Amino acid sequence: MLEKTNQVNLLFDFYAPLLKGKQREYLELYYLDDLSLGEIAEMHEVSRQAVYDHIKRAEKQLFEYDEKLRLAWKHEQRMNVLNRMNELVQGLADEAAREELNTLLHQLSEMD
Amino acid sequence: MLEKTNQVNLLFDFYAPLLKGKQREYLELYYLDDLSLGEIAEMHEVSRQAVYDHIKRAEKQLFEYDEKLRLAWKHEQRMNVLNRMNELVQGLADEAAREELNTLLHQLSEMD
Known part of the structure; x- marks a missing residue:
């Protein structure tokens, strides 16, 4: 249930x-x-x-x-990719790129 | 028309x-x-x-x-963010991260 x-x-x-x-x-x-x-x-x-x-x-x-x-499935697929991207972005040495990519990743996850 | x-x-x-x-x-x-x-x-x-x-x-x-x-609008919003992310990723010095992020960005745009 x-x-x-x-x-x-x-x-x-x-x-x-x-x-x-x-x-x-x-x-x-x-x-x-x-x-x-x-x-x-x-x-x-x-x-x-x-x-x-x-x-x-x-x-x-x-x-x-x-x-x-299949919107629920597509959503899940996208979330998996976003999680992996997030891991990669946190490890970037380039601070400016890291911060903007963080913001954009956040925007993408909010849109979904 | x-x-x-x-x-x-x-x-x-x-x-x-x-x-x-x-x-x-x-x-x-x-x-x-x-x-x-x-x-x-x-x-x-x-x-x-x-x-x-x-x-x-x-x-x-x-x-x-x-x-x-509003799937068409959401799609367009996501594509705008993905395009900007793509620009940032191309400029990364870290080759391994750049390549995996490229692959993941490609996956995201294919899913949409």
Whole structure:
């Protein structure tokens, strides 16, 4: 369950803007805010089943988007390369180059 | 028209997997393979209007996806940073670091 939660959270970071209103909202309350199905149902005055259905559909969508675009995998690949570059840059004798490369590496990791 | 074509081609690179069958197919034939609406209609034995409608919907989808995920913009930002890093790396005296950083920069630009 924890692994599933982490996975959904990760995919949510990449694809949340593609989800439709209720799907995105309930998924966020359930996974990110850690509310129970019952709590979400009460808050929105809908049935627990309706909340469950929206969340299941949203999860399915996230996995489908990721199968098509693979943004999570690409992100991980880039992070691996950035980590190795960071090691190399820290060892550079040229201080000016080291500092600017550090800044640029930081920018790249923030963009991702 | 050329600018529109370039823009659609760029977005197609990022979001093609999200487009549905016919939309993707006709868009590809029209923009990437440079066929006319009439030629696509003849090839698929459908009306010119049907081809036109699919292409218009596909274009709209591409722009909507990009408004939500901004992958094209992120790509451009990353490329700017990578270009500056490349300049700095070429100037490094440390040959071993320079070569490995070159390889890693190349990997990053290929991933994007």
